[in-house]
Amino acid sequence: MEVFFLIVGSIVGLGFMILHGPKFYVSLFASHWKKVTGHILHLIVEEGEKFEGGRKTFQARIDYDYNYLGINRRASHFLARSDYDDRKDSKKRMDSYAMGQEINVYVYISCPSKSTLVSGVKYGNFVQILFGVGVLVLCLIQLQNVI
Known part of the structure; x- marks a missing residue:
């Protein structure tokens, strides 16, 4: 059961990265546009x-x-x-x-x-992408320890 929740958590983290990644990318590089x-x-x-x-x-x-x-x-x-x-x-x-x-x-x-x-990264963009990366990494590390 623990593996199931870790996989779901990984999917949520990945989903956050996919959903908010483009906005983060634009905000990060728009100052060079x-x-x-x-x-x-x-x-x-x-x-x-x-x-x-x-x-x-x-x-x-x-x-x-x-x-x-x-x-x-x-x-x-x-x-x-x-x-x-x-x-x-x-x-x-x-x-x-x-x-x-x-x-x-x-x-x-x-x-x-x-x-x-x-232009420039705003607090909200940073928090969203950081949350996604954090959840994904934590779940993958825990999943590796379980398997």
């Missing part, structure tokens, strides 16, 4: 549900445009990628932004349609 100037087009609060028929959640989203190598592009960025229970809390996240405002956009040179507004 090409920085261009963009403009905020829309500030939107998206409404959703965690589960069908469940409580409503809200996310702050910025739609922006930028020009790279003579091509105009549009993209979206979710602020903190967090869900809020209240529309007002989500709107507060956008207080420091205004439509038409100039912003720094970090463009992935190999694929200019990929961009982000944030």
Whole structure:
């Protein structure tokens, strides 16, 4: 039975790494991407549900445009990628932004349609990937001792 739980734990750790790895990668290397100037087009609060028929959640989203190598592009960025229970809390996240405002956009040179507004690793990204790696490593070490 112990082996089963260690395998499940390993799968959970691996799942965390797969789910949060791309965000961590972008945040880690975005500071080396090409920085261009963009403009905020829309500030939107998206409404959703965690589960069908469940409580409503809200996310702050910025739609922006930028020009790279003579091509105009549009993209979206979710602020903190967090869900809020209240529309007002989500709107507060956008207080420091205004439509038409100039912003720094970090463009992935190999694929200019990929961009982000944030460079550098944020605490949340680091904790998520560290948790996944930690759980995976601990479970694999314990599994090796059991087998």
